[in-house]
Amino acid sequence: MVKPQTFPMMIAFVLLFFLPSLSGNNYYVLHVSIMVGIFVILSQGLNILFGYAGQISIGHAAFYAIGAYASAIAAHHFSFPFALALLAAVLFTSLIGFLLGITCLRLRGEYLAITTVAFGEIVQVILTQWEEVSGGPEGFLTIPKAHLSSFIVDTPEKYYYLTLVITVLIMILTRNLASSKLGRSFQSVKDDILAANIMGIDTTRVKIVAFVLSAAYSGLAGSLYAHYSRALLPDYFNLSLSVLIFMMVMLGGMGTLYGPIVGAILLTVSFELLRALQVYQMVIYGIVVLLVTIFAPEGLVGITRKMFRKKPVNAVQP
Amino acid sequence: MFFYQLLAGLSVGCIYALVALGYSLIFASIRLLHFAQGDLLMMGGFFALSMVLGLKLGLYTGIVMVMVAVAVLGFFIERIAYRPIPQRMIAARIMATLGIGLILRNMAVIIWGPQPRGLPPQVFSGPPIKLPGMVIPPAYYLVLIISVSIMILLTLFLGKTKLGLAMRTTAHDQNLAELMGIETSRVMSLSFMIGAALAAAAGMLVAPVTFISQNMGFRLGIKGFAAAVLGGFGNIPGSMIGGLALGLLETFGGGFISSGYKDCIAFVVLILVLIFRPSGILGKFHVEKV
Numbered sequence: 056m057v058k059p060q061t062f063p064m065m066i067a068f069v070l071l072f073f074l075p076s077l078s079g080n081n082y083y084v085l086h087v088s089i090m091v092g093i094f095v096i097l098s099q100g101l102n103i104l105f106g107y108a109g110q111i112s113i114g115h116a117a118f119y120a121i122g123a124y125a126s127a128i129a130a131h132h133f134s135f136p137f138a139l140a141l142l143a144a145v146l147f148t149s150l151i152g153f154l155l156g157i158t159c160l161r162l163r164g165e166y167l168a169i170t171t172v173a174f175g176e177i178v179q180v181i182l183t184q185w186e187e188v189s190g191g192p193e194g195f196l197t198i199p200k201a202h203l204s205s206f207i208v209d210t211p212e213k214y215y216y217l218t219l220v221i222t223v224l225i226m227i228l229t230r231n232l233a234s235s236k237l238g239r240s241f242q243s244v245k246d247d248i249l250a251a252n253i254m255g256i257d258t259t260r261v262k263i264v265a266f267v268l269s270a271a272y273s274g275l276a277g278s279l280y281a282h283y284s285r286a287l288l289p290d291y292f293n294l295s296l297s298v299l300i301f302m303m304v305m306l307g308g309m310g311t312l313y314g315p316i317v318g319a320i321l322l323t324v325s326f327e328l329l330r331a332l333q334v335y336q337m338v339i340y341g342i343v344v345l346l347v348t349i350f351a352p353e354g355l356v357g358i359t360r361k362m363f364r365k366k367p368v369n370a371v372q373p
Numbered sequence: 374m375f376f377y378q379l380l381a382g383l384s385v386g387c388i389y390a391l392v393a394l395g396y397s398l399i400f401a402s403i404r405l406l407h408f409a410q411g412d413l414l415m416m417g418g419f420f421a422l423s424m425v426l427g428l429k430l431g432l433y434t435g436i437v438m439v440m441v442a443v444a445v446l447g448f449f450i451e452r453i454a455y456r457p458i459p460q461r462m463i464a465a466r467i468m469a470t471l472g473i474g475l476i477l478r479n480m481a482v483i484i485w486g487p488q489p490r491g492l493p494p495q496v497f498s499g500p501p502i503k504l505p506g507m508v509i510p511p512a513y514y515l516v517l518i519i520s521v522s523i524m525i526l527l528t529l530f531l532g533k534t535k536l537g538l539a540m541r542t543t544a545h546d547q548n549l550a551e552l553m554g555i556e557t558s559r560v561m562s563l564s565f566m567i568g569a570a571l572a573a574a575a576g577m578l579v580a581p582v583t584f585i586s587q588n589m590g591f592r593l594g595i596k597g598f599a600a601a602v603l604g605g606f607g608n609i610p611g612s613m614i615g616g617l618a619l620g621l622l623e624t625f626g627g628g629f630i631s632s633g634y635k636d637c638i639a640f641v642v643l644i645l646v647l648i649f650r651p652s653g654i655l656g657k658f659h660v661e662k663v
Contacts (some may be wrong), residue, residue, distance in 0.1 A: 105464070111463070111464055111467065113467070113471075158644070158648060159648075161648065162647055162648075164463045165406035165463060165467065166647055168406065168467055169406065169595070169598060169602075169643070169647075170643070170644055170647055172595060173595065173599075173640035173641075173643045173644050174640075174644070176595065176636070176637075176640050177637050177640050177641065180633070180634060180636055180637050180640075181637075183633070184631070184633040184634055294591060298471050298475075301468070301471070302468070302471070305464065305465070305468045309464065334479050334482045334483050334487075335479075335483070337475055337476075337478070337479040338475075338476055338479045338480060338483070340472075340475060341472045341473065341474075341475035341476030341479065342472075342476065344468060344469075344471070344472035344475065345454050345469060345472040345473070345476075348458065348465045348468045348469045348472065349454070349457045349458060349469070352458065352462055352465040
């Protein structure tokens, strides 16, 4: 018996499956959908670290960049096949996440946020300056197409399905993770680190695991982006991108499974729809961000959940 | 050569110190890490452009007007965007500062256009000081004199006036200050306004070195933050020392590594200080006990 809550999900999945034919293989629709998929993975990665484990990061574009460049270098210089390049990118980004996690163990709140900002800037400066490896400011332009053994993922439609499959797998993984023992220990570290320590949770390990997982997700997203766009520019991975990912998680609802999806769709699609407004678009974004943080600090998923939650029967009315 | 580098380092350091003071003051009074500080600095730069080119004001009246204008802007920002969010919601407050930054940057583009612009060099004019063997251009010593006098005025204000005492009490313990009859709400607004004005002054004084553009604030903002952390976050004299130290470190350290990596010095310093000595040069170290 299928639970009634899963119906909307199944409908959504069927719609997503037929999206290329529904849109008539419209290149633009597919492009936006692929970017949404990549951003869902990316913001889900930040959600693990920030939403579940409560460690603020405004430098996630750096992990994204490291994943993208690692995958590009593995595929171009070492001629790795796509799957192996992706794995290499995920492993390398995890290693960097591990190192940053160890470095930031003692930092909390605002201090952690600004340290991750500095980390993002350092990565961006290195990518711009270290021309032998990254191609410098002109960019890395020689990324081969994605191959899955003899099958070449060359059309946007094929890449759409690749992204869809990986995104769905990532969502399932995150759902299971959130309800596992590890997911609950993330929650305890976020809520009260002292209490978590007393309960016998190894908070040091939990924090580092959160960093590694989060970095791995971002590396995966980076690898997908690298083989999709096939050109990487260091300027793309700037602070604004980190802020955008942070906003996706905050707007959607931090610490919720579907929040990052809502945030990623909302910001990516509205960015395309409001493109004609140019500069005014960003001002509108700023105002929306302010309104949401002031009136719904738990994000859009959080606020809907709150509205639909039944009130306790014998609650005392003030 | 050495002397010129020292001078350049000191004047850049003074600008970092002003930004750092703004961060420290705001953090001490309303416990907010103000990510939009760099954007207030940018607004200061653009206001300076309008004051000098539009209203034909001189350097001294111009800088006062710029500081007042950005302080008023800061008052509204703090009341509308930051005050409604409770202090314990750190992520939401950071988000609000990011939103304000986004609005300010793009408003600047709408009002002043996307091209980077410069203040005319005549603004920073005066007789060059001639020393045996060298000439000090007016831009350097004017920046030094103005920023040092702003810092001295701030120190006197915080140390000697009743309002300054109220500000320090509020920063120390808000409940205590309220019990003493201090109107903490107004004092907190005032602290934020002074913090914003300091950033604005830095935005005008940085004009001889850099162009005024919508993105000028970010790098300067985070470097000022690094300076604040270096000197002990929330510590006023520490922020000044941290700013000068960072300016000198960048100028002299930049000679040893390639200029492209020069910007990294501040970020690396920031991370190292936060990890190994989070209380900064002048701060005391607190260990949380159960």
